[in-house]
Amino acid sequence: MKLQSIRGVKDILPKEIWKWKRVESVAHKIFSRYGFDEIRIPIFENTRLFSRSIGETTDIVEKEMYTFQDRGGDSITLRPEGTASVVRAYIEHKMYAPTSVSKMFYIGPMFRYERPQAGRLRQFYQIGVEAMGSPSPSVDVEVMTMLLEFFNALGLKDSRLQINSLGNHNCRPQYRDLLKLKIKNQLDCLCKNCVNRYVRNPLRVLDCKVEQCQEVAKKLPKIIDHLDDESKNHFAEVQKLLNIAKAPYTINTNLVRGLDYYNMTAFEVTSENLGSQNAICGGGRYDTLVEELSGPPTPCFGFALGLERLISLIPFKEENPNVNPDIFLVCLGEAGRVSGFQAAHELRLAGFKVDRDYEMASMKSQMRKANKSNCHFTLILGENEIQSGKYILKNMNNSEQHEIDSQNLVSEIGNWITLKN
Numbered sequence: 001m002k003l004q005s006i007r008g009v010k011d012i013l014p015k016e017i018w019k020w021k022r023v024e025s026v027a028h029k030i031f032s033r034y035g036f037d038e039i040r041i042p043i044f045e046n047t048r049l050f051s052r053s054i055g056e057t058t059d060i061v062e063k064e065m066y067t068f069q070d071r072g073g074d075s076i077t078l079r080p081e082g083t084a085s086v087v088r089a090y091i092e093h094k095m096y097a098p099t100s101v102s103k104m105f106y107i108g109p110m111f112r113y114e115r116p117q118a119g120r121l122r123q124f125y126q127i128g129v130e131a132m133g134s135p136s137p138s139v140d141v142e143v144m145t146m147l148l149e150f151f152n153a154l155g156l157k158d159s160r161l162q163i164n165s166l167g168n169h170n171c172r173p174q175y176r177d178l179l180k181l182k183i184k185n186q187l188d189c190l191c192k193n194c195v196n197r198y199v200r201n202p203l204r205v206l207d208c209k210v211e212q213c214q215e216v217a218k219k220l221p222k223i224i225d226h227l228d229d230e231s232k233n234h235f236a237e238v239q240k241l242l243n244i245a246k247a248p249y250t251i252n253t254n255l256v257r258g259l260d261y262y263n264m265t266a267f268e269v270t271s272e273n274l275g276s277q278n279a280i281c282g283g284g285r286y287d288t289l290v291e292e293l294s295g296p297p298t299p300c301f302g303f304a305l306g307l308e309r310l311i312s313l314i315p316f317k318e319e320n321p322n323v324n325p326d327i328f329l330v331c332l333g334e335a336g337r338v339s340g341f342q343a344a345h346e347l348r349l350a351g352f353k354v355d356r357d358y359e360m361a362s363m364k365s366q367m368r369k370a371n372k373s374n375c376h377f378t379l380i381l382g383e384n385e386i387q388s389g390k391y392i393l394k395n396m397n398n399s400e401q402h403e404i405d406s407q408n409l410v411s412e413i414g415n416w417i418t419l420k421n
């Protein structure tokens with residue numbers, strides 16, 4: 001049997017990883033400016049945590065979780081998202097911050113048993129952000145502008161911020177009933193999925209991707225026309241602050257999100273360059289989840305973005321900056337084997353990036369490998385050089401050669417190569 005990775009699960013190869021590290025380091029830098037610190041949450045949790053927080057009737061909980069029984073008989077689930085775990089950790093470690101907001105972000109893999117296609121994986125990576133402890137619309141907008149600043153810093157173009165309000169727990173149940181009533185006479189125009197959703201999760205009909213459902217959705221009542229005063233004011237303030245920040249956005253009244261914990265502001269950032277799976281990022285306010293999981297009342301706002309989707313959109317300018325060695329060693333003969341080992345060891349300890357050939361092939365073949373490695377310099381240790389104790393350092397850009405005293409290898413090479421960090 002040929003062993004292969006599982007469908008919908010991808011390796012991130014060494015030639016790609018520098019892009020991931022770049023994105024992650026920009027996230028660290030920009031998020032810390034806004035007071036966010038990293039949290040590392042477990043890959044797996046008790047199944048109940050996800051079913052209670054994401055919602056029993058959501059696609060994720062009904063169809064997409066990787067759930068198994070461990071050897072002790074407990075039901076365990078590979079995390080399909082990070083918010084539930086952050087909330088669990090917040091409560092478990094009493095991370096309540098009475099005078100300010102607890103701000104955390106996480107980076108890591110999530111698992112959903114979805115049908116794999118372009119942009120949709122079964123193991124995918126997210127960067128997620130959670131701001132916990134304030135109902136203020138300023139938090140909503142600070143977090144969204146932080147996200148836009150992050151995208152800007154990465155050179156992302158053609159992304160679109162879409163916002164909506166899902167109302168609060170006073171006005172949404174009434175809207176839900178109204179929606180059900182309106183959908184009821186049109187059930188035969190909906191896809192099978194939506195017919196099922198209609199009973200338990202009618203809001204999902206609004207953002208179904210199937211064309212016939214979109215036609216129905218266009219004419220259904222809009223939640224922003226049925227908000228109570230608190231929700232209306234919150235949404236107006238969010239728009240006012242987005243305008244002050246000069247953040248471009250559109251209101252998408254059909255945006256409802258696929259997880260149940262949201263209220264008030266919901267948002268997504270999409271890109272036309274992603275194909276049908278066009279969401280780079282999604283999030284919103286979830287003011288009651290902490291309480292529902294037995295914590296104190298804690299209004300929260302957060303988002304998560306899909307790293308594979310984001311990275312596919314960034315116009316990276318340079319080639320992999322990590323692979324080019326400073327020095328490639330060309331060592332010949334038996335003496336070269338030992339002196340080469342010693343030279344590589346000393347130079348690496350001193351901070352130089354060193355690569356070499358281990359086969360001790362001919363000079364010509366080693367120079368070919370040196371060229372292929374895109375090294376900046378070669379250090380040549382032939383029999384004569386080893387005997388005289390004078391190695392040759394060759395600049396591969398201009399072919400200039402310099403004699404290097406093998407006794408003062410590191411300091412003499414330091415005259416020609418500056419270490420970057």
Ligand code: HAM
Pocket residue numbers: 080081082083112114119120121122124125126128129130258259279280281282283284286301302303304305306307308309
């Ligand atoms: P979500 O919308 O389910 O939200 O996922 C966020 C992002 O993860 C999506 O916009 C997408 O870029 C990426 N994503 C989701 N599923 C897949 C997949 N199968 N393959 C590739 N990428 C995918 C959440 O997860 C919420 N926890 C966000 C949040 C945080 N809300 C509040 N705080």
